[in-house]
Amino acid sequence: MLVDLHTHSTASDGQYSPSELARLVKARGAEAWALTDHDTIGGLAEAVRTGEALGLRVICGVELSADDYLNLHILGYGFPVDAPPLQKMLQHLQKGRSDRKYRIQNYLRKYGVEVPLEEVEAEAKGGVIGRPHFAQAMARLGIVASRREAFDRYLDTPDFQEMEKGRKPSAQRCVETIKAAGGKASLAHPYQIVLGGDRLEDLVERLIGYGLDAVECCYPQHTEEQRAEYLSLARRYGLHVTGGSDFHGEKNKPDNPLAAWELDIDWLI
16 A cells, blocks of 8 residues: 555644644545654544545554664554553653753753743644754744754754653653554664664664564665665564655655655554
8 A cells, every 4th residue: 555654743743733634645645644643642533533534544653752762763553542551651751741842941041042932832833842843943033044953953962862861761661562552563764763784683673572563664764775774674573664754744844745655554454
């Protein structure tokens, strides 16, 4: 099927509501779609309702951030939205994300950068505030020239990551919670973890021990060489292949347009 299994809505840090996103996914030509907002399933009911009305096969999803490595994210799929293990974890993570805006504001103040929260909230449009909303507000206020500069100078530096260390669950807990909820777990965008060769393979072996089902091999920023490497890794370990755009909207993440990867997802549905 033609699929996009990695997208974000205003329920986390995306530009479009779940309903708006469903229509965009349908227009892009995908036949199956997963909404995978960060640490929340608050947009899934709307996504399922609108997507099914449009003739899309909608897969319940979520993206969990793990503390083990920088940018280590686990995608969860196909779980019932009322599964207690996942609900409990997400309630805790949402509180952390709500508090995070104050940490980010105070962190920026260390560098002499003042970003009023009302400016950031205007970018979030009622959704959970994340780094992209700070970046957009900073660019709009003229603090930086672009969203990318905000990340490069402030919001994705080793100092920023050190501030966030210890506030996320372990990869083991992420995978095991998804599995306990009746879902499937996939390693998201491996290239972002910046682990090459044997170190990435060691991580995958460890995640398999926790119940990992798949690797996100198809992703906009993966080079052909990286995609081949991840596909080979998936074959060696008998893992399934997922693919998605990581779409946040043209404004929030302009280099990640919606996708329609041709993949076998019988195992997922």
